[in-house]
Every structure is written in C-alpha cells, then in structure tokens.
Amino acid sequence: MQFDRIENVIDIPTIQDKVVTIVGAGGSAPLIENLTRSGVQHLKLVDHDTINDVNISRQGHHPGDIGAFKVDAVAQKIRAINPDATVECYPIDFTTLSDEEIHEVFGETDLFIFATDSFACQARGNIVALLLNTSAIWIGLYAGGLGGEVVFWHSGLDCCYRCLCSSRYEAQKKANEQGESLDPPSDGATIFDIQLLDSIAGHICLGLLTRGSDNRFGRLIDQLGTRQFLQVGISPEFRVNENDVIRKYLGIDENCKPYFAWNTIALSDPRFGDDPCPDCENIRGHEFGDGSGIMLRMKPNPSSP
Numbered sequence: 001m002q003f004d005r006i007e008n009v010i011d012i013p014t015i016q017d018k019v020v021t022i023v024g025a026g027g028s029a030p031l032i033e034n035l036t037r038s039g040v041q042h043l044k045l046v047d048h049d050t051i052n053d054v055n056i057s058r059q060g061h062h063p064g065d066i067g068a069f070k071v072d073a074v075a076q077k078i079r080a081i082n083p084d085a086t087v088e089c090y091p092i093d094f095t096t097l098s099d100e101e102i103h104e105v106f107g108e109t110d111l112f113i114f115a116t117d118s119f120a121c122q123a124r125g126n127i128v129a130l131l132l133n134t135s136a137i138w139i140g141l142y143a144g145g146l147g148g149e150v151v152f153w154h155s156g157l158d159c160c161y162r163c164l165c166s167s168r169y170e171a172q173k174k175a176n177e178q179g180e181s182l183d184p185p186s187d188g189a190t191i192f193d194i195q196l197l198d199s200i201a202g203h204i205c206l207g208l209l210t211r212g213s214d215n216r217f218g219r220l221i222d223q224l225g226t227r228q229f230l231q232v233g234i235s236p237e238f239r240v241n242e243n244d245v246i247r248k249y250l251g252i253d254e255n256c257k258p259y260f261a262w263n264t265i266a267l268s269d270p271r272f273g274d275d276p277c278p279d280c281e282n283i284r285g286h287e288f289g290d291g292s293g294i295m296l297r298m299k300p301n302p303s304s305p
C-alpha cells in the first residue's frame with residue numbers, strides 16, 4: 001500500500017508492526033476497513049454473528065455477504081484494500097474464552113477494540129485488557145443513536161473501564177438479578193450515527209497505536225491525559241437524565257445559537273471514577289484509598305511509553 005499522503009501524520013512503520021484485535025465486526029466494519037487504510041496490517045477479528053438482510057442498511061456489509069460470518073466478510077474487504085494484511089478470523093463468542101485461551105490466541109495484541117453493545121463482552125474485555133496489560137478501547141452507541149461514548153485505557157492510566165463505568169456495573173447487576181438486559185436496543189441508530197462515533201474512536205486507535213511519535217496522532221493520547229471517557233452528542237436531542245451534558249460540560253450558554261450537536265467532551269476521573277474497582281483490585285493489586293475517599297494513585301508503569 002502507498003501511504004505518501006498520510007505518512008506525515010501517522011507513523012506508518014510503527015502502526016504496521018502492531019497487532020489489533022477487534023471484538024465485534026458489525027457496525028465497526030467500516031472502522032476496521034479504515035484502520036487498514038491507515039496502515040494497520042495485522043488484525044484478529046472476533047464475532048460469532050452471521051450477516052443477515054437487516055445489517056445491510058448500516059453495517060458496511062453487502063447483500064452478497066448475507067449468510068457469511070461477519071468476520072469473514074470483513075477479512076475479505078481488508079485483503080482487498082491491502083493484500084499484504086494478515087487477518088485471523090474467530091467466529092466465536094469472546095465471553096466463552098478462558099484466560100488461558102485469551103493468552104494463547106490474543107497475547108500478542110497491542111490494542112483491543114471492543115465494538116459491541118453487549119455489556120458482558122465489554123466487562124470481559126476490561127478483565128482481558130488488565131490481565132494482558134494491553135491498551136483497549138470500548139465503543140458504545142446509546143439508544144436511538146442520539147449519542148455515544150468512547151472509553152480508552154492504557155497501562156499508564158489508573159482508571160480502567162470498570163472504574164470509570166462503575167454505576168453501569170451496579171445497574172447491570174440489579175438487572176441481572178431481575179433477569180433483564182440493559183444492552184441498548186440498536187434500532188434507530190443509522191450508519192451515520194455509527195460512523196460519527198467510529199471516526200472519533202479511529203482517532204483514539206491511531207493515537208494508542210502510535211503513541212509517542214512526533215506528529216499529531218503520536219501526541220493525541222498524552223494531550224488527553226486522564227480524560228479517557230469521551231462522550232459524543234450526535235443528535236441535538238441527546239440527553240443524559242434529561243440534561244444536555246455536552247452543553248453543560250462545554251459551558252455553552254443557553255442563548256448561544258451556533259451550538260448544535262456533533263460535539264465531543266472528554267471527561268476523567270474523579271468525575272466518573274470511583275474507588276479502585278474489583279477488577280483493578282483482583283488483577284492489578286491496587287491499593288485502596290487512605291479513607292479520605294481519594295484514590296491512591298499507582299506509580300506510573302516504567303515500561304509504558
């Protein structure tokens with residue numbers, strides 16, 4: 001592949017060396033293709049779903065793909081873009097894999113992308129990222145496609161996905177006890193909603209994969225610092241508990257007419273954080289707070305870039 005037009009902003013030799021594992025190959029299909037166009041060439045795809053006719057309107061799959069595993073259809077598109085790409089397909093349920101299997105199959109991963117609505121899969125992904133000490137990103141579209149979120153973690157950050165989303169774990173626990181699911185219904189989200197969110201996620205992916213390079217993507221992750229919870233307003237009707245959180249955190253006056261949707265806010269602990277979560281405690285041996293309610297920070301990992 002020819003990268004002349006992007007090699008001044010993406011560290012191509014670095015990104016070509018990286019292994020990216022994507023869990024969920026539905027709505028993320030265009031994201032995976034675009035990462036390939038951006039230089040990623042070692043990919044592992046995990047999704048046990050096959051393509052059916054309702055997927056065509058918004059997942060980047062084609063009518064000729066109907067009946068195929070999503071991972072196989074995406075792999076074919078990756079190879080069409082870059083014949084040198086290596087793609088491994090796993091048409092399996094990620095949550096059924098044991099720690100040993102994860103180590104064996106995904107141990108060399110440099111970045112996990114969890115592009116799935118399934119809370120069980122996102123939660124398992126957090127444990128896997130911590131166990132392997134591997135950077136990860138979680139992409140979640142909210143009900144109706146009105147908004148969404150991108151959460152990321154790397155080994156230099158204290159707060160993991162569970163620390164940041166502790167209230168979701170609590171809500172999920174209660175729902176499970178009542179035999180309910182809180183996974184958002186995906187009806188009403190269009191391909192434009194999905195791709196707006198995926199585009200922001202793509203920036204974070206490039207940042208995590210080339211962190212430290214002397215260009216804008218190489219600097220991105222350190223510019224964000226601990227602001228690892230990105231919330232995206234897609235529709236002007238997006239609200240969280242009836243609040244226009246995007247307007248609130250951006251400090252936009254109610255009378256400001258140019259303000260609309262399509263904005264991102266990048267929030268951090270302690271706004272969303274909590275005491276070290278059970279995953280951090282079990283896997284990272286996190287020390288708990290000193291009683292003041294403030295989390296004791298881990299020393300920066302010397303091996304992290």
Ligand SMILES: [Zn+2]
Nearest residue numbers: 160163277280
């Ligand atoms: Zn945690």
